[in-house]
Amino acid sequence: MPTDKLYYSDSYVTNFTARIVSSVALPSGQSAVILDRTAFYPESGGQPADTGLIDGFRVLDVQEKNGEILHILDTCPKEEKVTGTVDWARRFDHMQQHSGEHVLTGAFGKVLNASNIGFHLGQTSSQIDLDIEVLTAEQAAEVERAANTIVFKNTPIHIHFIDSSGLNKFPLRKQPTKHYDNLRLIEVPDFDCCPCGGTHVASTGEIGLIKIRSWERKKSGIRIDFVCGLRALADYQEKNETVKDLSGKLSVPPAELSSAYDKQAARLDTLNKELTAAQKELTQHLAHKLYSQSQVSGDWHIITYTQTNISPAALNDLARELITHPAAVALLAGSNADNTKAHLVFGANPTLTDVNMNAALKVALPHINGKGGGSPQAAQGGGSNIAGIRQALAVARDFLLESK
The missing domain is CATH 2.40.30.130 (Elongation Factor Tu (Ef-tu); domain 3)
Structure with a gap:
């Protein structure tokens, strides 16, 4: 049985x-x-x-x-x-989402002649895959209005049990993919009808608000992300709190948030440009100072320098600036903000052909438990032993002087 x-x-x-x-x-x-x-x-x-x-x-x-x-x-x-x-809370949530999917799919069919080719009911939102290539914001808003109009009408949702001979009595939006002796249809009268084995509410009003949250291209179609009912309420509450918070922080009413953001973004862009220019000037000044204090060995100017709380990118910028100076050989080291990783950046002026920065790096890396590589002119690496930084630079410098 x-x-x-x-x-x-x-x-x-x-x-x-x-x-x-x-x-x-x-x-x-x-x-x-x-x-x-x-x-x-x-x-x-x-x-x-x-x-x-x-x-x-x-x-x-x-x-x-x-x-x-x-x-x-x-x-x-x-x-x-x-x-x-x-578990009734879980069951009713699924009923709201699944019935909402039927109504939303019906709205896409009515408004855009789009067909549903996939459905997934997720834990926080659900997705419909449609056989269309483009969806505009205006079209999505029109579909939402059509779907929620059916919700507000509180239209009864009917369940029909039929055999295959009764299919022609119903305006199905899609035909069954195979033969069934008995078929269960879910019908929203004059709006949507299709075979379905899921759980559904008794009338569209119980679905609550249907809200399209976003959409994206997916293979040959469009994937719609949406929420219904209590999920839509939770989504609205969360976003309303976010709007209130931002409105307070920017001291503007919600309607002016977008323009206030644009002004802040433009100001931040200007400040970033000014900061970049200032950082470049400071790097040039530091490079000049370090070069003037460099150790001279024959025709080489060897600079060894260590700085804490510096990123590999900033260390690279300093090395690039240093090796613009005549005969400069830069052996630089640094550590990140929380002193968990060491960086080594080695470089030489392009006119120097008797140096091998990659070889120097290889002898230095074991002292910081690191890995890295590069070329005779430039090499860099990183490791976990902060305490070995000074020894790593000393070993690299001695290696270069001995191989000179």
Whole structure:
């Protein structure tokens, strides 16, 4: 006997009694029971499974395998006759989202002649894949209005059980992909009708607000991210709090947030340019000072320098500035802000052909437990031993002088 699927005819059934037909040991080590009747919806058609309790034991998942509905539990009941309780908050949330998907898909079909080619009901939002290549903000707003108009009408949602011969009596938005002896249709009269095995609200008003949050190109179509009902309320509350917070921080009313942001962004861009120019000037000044204090060995000017709280990029900028000076050989080291990583940046003036900065780096890296590489003219690397920085520079300098 197949399991009597109570959710098929009434999505509002959350408490029921049943008999355990059999128990199944799963490869995962968990156990599952098969009941003679159930209100627990198994994962299917893009909709997640119900959860809840069977005789007080947690229902972790519900799956349909080879026509049997497996209730996966943390502990199996010992009694043959059991009582099941579906988590109503989760069930109703899924009912709102799935029914909202039908209405939203119907609106896309009415407004843009777009077809639904995929659906996923997620934990925080849901997605519809459409067979269109472009969606504009104006089109999305028009579709939203059409969908929410149906919500506000509180149109009854009908469930029909038919055989294949009765299909031509209904204006299906898509035909079944294979033959079925019995088919379940979900109909929003004069708006949407399609085969579906999911749980749904009794009328469109229970869906609550339908809100398209975003969309993106996905393969050959458009993926719509949307929320309905209580999820839409939570989404609005979160965004309203964000708007209030930003409005207070920028001292402007919500309607002026966009222009206030543009002004702040322009000001920040100007400040960044000024900061970049100042940093370049400071780097040039420091390079000149270091070069004037460099160790002269024959025709080389060797600069060894260490700085804390400096990024590899800033250290590179200093090295590039230093090696513009005649015969400069720069051996630079630094550490990041929290003193967890050491950087080495070595460089030589391009006119120097008798140096090998990569070889110098190789002898220095073990002292910082580092890795890196480069060319005879420029090399760099990083490591975790901050305490070995000075020794690394000393070893590199000695190596260059000995190989001179």
